[in-house]
Structure formats: structure tokens, C-alpha cells
Amino acid sequence: MTPASAPFSTLSRRLALLAIVSAITLAIGAAISPVRTWSNLLIINFYLVTLGLGGALFIALTYVCNASWNVSFRRVPEALAVLLAPVGLGLLAVLALGREHYDWHPHGTGDAGTFWFKEMWCNSTFWFGRAAVYVSLWILLSRALVTVSRRQDNTGTLGLTIANKRLSALFLFVYAVTFSLASCDWLMLLEPLWFSTIWGVYNFAGMVQAVLATMIVLALVLRSRGPLRRIFTDDHLHDLGKLLLGFSCFWMYIWFSQYMLIWYTNIPEEASYFIPRMQGAWGPIMVVNIVLNWIAPFLFLLPRPCKRSESVMMKVAVIVLIGRWVDLYVMVFPTTMGDWPVFGLWELAGGCLLIGTFGWLFFRSFAKAAPVPSADPLLGESLHYHC
Amino acid sequence: MSDRRLLASFDCEEDLLAATTLLNSKGYRIVDAFTPYAVHGLDHAMGLKPSRLTWVCFVCGMVGALGMLWFEYWIGAISWPIDVGGKPWNSLPSNVPVAFETAVLLAGFGSVFALLGVSRLYPGKKVQPVLERVTDDRFVLVLDEADARFDMSQVEAMLKPFNLAALEERVVTTEGLQR
Structure with missing residues (x-):
């Protein structure tokens, strides 16, 4: 074990225990209430996949725009990107187990649609094959990004930075196309008759928001416990805070763009998504969703001192991470579970499984490499960063 | 504040930063600092208070958003109601985009003009x-x-270790700082 992992071995063990206990609880849940348990598993696995993918996205974006400020804590998004392999396979398993939820012709209603392209696109085998392709591409490319960066620790070659820059451009292109399609395949297709062309962007916004909040929490934990002390500075925190503020507003902007067009035209086939979610029992949850994902981060993150304060940033990041779960909950549960919001043991177990698995996997992968990319040519610039 | 100023010139930013920090801690009144480019950390060294421009921006944005919401409500529900797709007169979602744009517009203009005004540009x-x-x-x-x-002489002795390039006295006039 490297020294970096030493302070976290107890924490890792506890998180692994939490994951195991909640997994057993959910296994019981699967026997008692299979649909509800499956919905929880879908949320958890999609959440985890977007965190891993978000890590890779953050690395790729900063590479292509030649950013230096993030280099000192780049091992955090790199460890997130490594997570993609296990959680990606987990998501594929959940999708394979829940194929009937994406049924294009539920209960034998063969006349639901006749458009040939949709017939072909929503075919169950093609649908699952696509998912496998998306996940493998993400795992492959993000692995390559991390491997090149870790190799630089030993050699310090400038060529590796350039290699990663090319790889990042390729990743961004692949990511933009596949993630948009994937979010439609896995979440929107739960209601095959409903569609929204902004769905991919909406999920992108939520994903970036969540991954920024995750990086803030992790970097602050790693700073207070050792590996990133005096390396992750208040200036880095400030910039992550600005990005989180921006992406919270972006999420709200996209959420409203989707809502307003559907509200304005008021066509039954489009409004079918929002009617159960806005009118009736889900209405208050929708309000909670907006408060957690936009109003709270917007008001807390506006003042400069808040973005530089460890305790405020930690709280806001946790609020946003809970908000992300609520956002996915509102996307999935009204479709699979009906008009009444359910929250109980299975959802709590799901949340614990999410935290446990994530934390355990993260600290494991973070310990696999040096906590700082020590030979990166931009590291010095990042350590003296002033915003 | 008197109308007599002392100008201390340096050749590099590190000297200026260190001298500013020292003078500020000794309680000397630093009126301003002039540099060829923005020097990071100088505001902190000079002991400047955080900018109040953000408040101008926030207030202008709020005025823009709330003012436009009220204006749209007045148009759509009171002055000239038009039936659009059977929606109620006071439909909030249809007012949000314009209220948002107005908030951005006023916040932007407010900040820029406040900055220009305060710096007398x-x-x-x-x-x-x-x-x-x-x-x-x-x-x-x-x-x-x-x-x-x-x-x-005391100030000069204090600034000497920071590679002081020149020291000069000036008097404040309406034409700026004159010899």
C-alpha cells in the first residue's frame, strides 16, 4: 500500500461494510418488491456511471483547453474515471435485468407506433448492444487517459501531455454523441411514447453539476486528511465553486427550457411526462428538486467568501449531490412506480449502497497512483495558481 | 488625507508587493498602486476592502427580473389580455425568459456603468x-x-531593501499629481 492510502484504510473498510449491508438489504428488497428495487438500482448505477464519466470529461476538457489550474488535484477526477469499469459493468447488468421496463410494445399493444426507424431503434437486442458499445468505449478511452497521465509520473515527457490532448479531443467527440444517446436509451425510453430533444443536454447538465460537487467533497476530504494538504488551495476551491454555481444555473436553464416548451404547446403526447410530475403527489418533490439543484447552490455560492470557505462548500456540495439523486428519482420513479412517491427502506438502502460502493472504489483507485501528478509540466503553474 | 503624496518606484512586482505589505502593516496610508499589468495579490497587500461591485450587479439583476415580471404581468393580465392557447392571463412560465434576459441585461450594464462611474472613466x-x-x-x-x-528619511530607509528605484514628492491638483 502506498502512503497515500494509509489514512483511508479504516474509512474504506467502513464504506465497504456499508455497501455490503445495503446490498444484502436490497437483495431482500428484490424478493419483496422487485420493480421498486430495480428502479433504485437503475438510479444508483446511472449516478455512479455519470460520476466516472464526469471525471473523464473534466480531465478531457481541461486537457483540450490547455488548462493548468486543475493539475494539482487531477488525480481526483482520474480516480473517478477509473471507477467507470466496475460501475459500467454494474449498469449493464441492471439494464439486462430490466429489459421489460423498456418494452416498446408493452402488454401486447402492437399498434403503439409504426414509424420504421423507431421500431428498429427500440428493438430490445439493438438497444442492449448499443449500451454495451457505449460503456466499452467510455471505459477504453478513460482508461487510456489515466494510463498516459500515470506513465508521465515516471518519465515526465512533454509528449505524453500532447498525446493526452489528442486522446481528450477524441473522447469529447465520442462522449458528446454517446452520452446523449445513452441517457435517452436508459432513462427516456422508460416511457417509449414520450420524447424530448433536450433530454441529453438536461442529463449532461445534471452530470457535470454532480461531478463538480463530488470533486469538491473528495478534494476537501483529501486535503483535511493529508494527501492534498497545501496542494489543493482555496483558489482551486474557489474555481470549482464558480463552476458549480455556473452549472447549477445551467441545469435550471435546461430544465426550464424543457418544461416551458412542453407547457406552452400543451400537446398530450408531450405533456404526458409533466402531468404526473407537476400535478398531484409528485409536485412537491419537483419543487424540492429545484430548491436543491438550483436555488440553494445559487444563493449560497454567489458571495465570494462562501466559495472559499471549506464548510460552506462542503454543505453546498452535499446538497447538490442529494439533489442529483432526487432529480434521477423524479425521472425514474413516476414511470416505474406510478402516481405516488414512495420513500422508505429500499431507497435508503439504495442511497447507502451508492455512498458505500462509491467511497470504497474511489479510495481504492486513488491509492493506486501518486496523489499528485508530480512530473506534469503544468504542475508548478497549478500549485501557484491565484484566481 | 493631506494633499501631499510620495511616489515610490520599483523595477519588479516582487519588490512592490513586499514593500506594500510592509508599509501597510506599519500603518502607512497607501493611496494607490500603478503597475504595467495586473499584479496578483496586490489588493490583499494594500489591504483593500472587497469590491462592492458585486452588490451593484446583484441589485441590478434583481431589479431587472422583478421589474420585468411585474411589467409582463401588467401587460398580459391587466392592460391588454390576449388569449394564448387558453392559458390563464397571469401565466408565470411564459414570463420567465424575458425576465431572465432583462436580469442579465441590467446586471451587465449596471456593473459596467457603475465601474466606469466610480473610476471616473x-x-x-x-x-x-x-x-x-x-x-x-x-x-x-x-x-x-x-x-x-x-x-x-525613515520611509526611504524602510524602502531601500526593496531595491527602491526612485522616490518623488507630488502635490494633488485638479490636473492630477503635479511636481
């Missing part, structure tokens, strides 16, 4: 640099020769 204003060289390679610190215990 207006069209036709003549450039009055304290020294020509601050636009090129000199870093100048302007001190207020405020009270009776301001001792020129």
Missing part, C-alpha cells in the same frame, strides 16, 4: 499617468504623507 477623459513608465516597466506605489510623524 468617461469619453474624452485625458490620460494622466503618474509616471509615463508605469505603462511600460515601472511599479509605482503612492503614499499619503498624512500625519506629523510621517518621516521622509
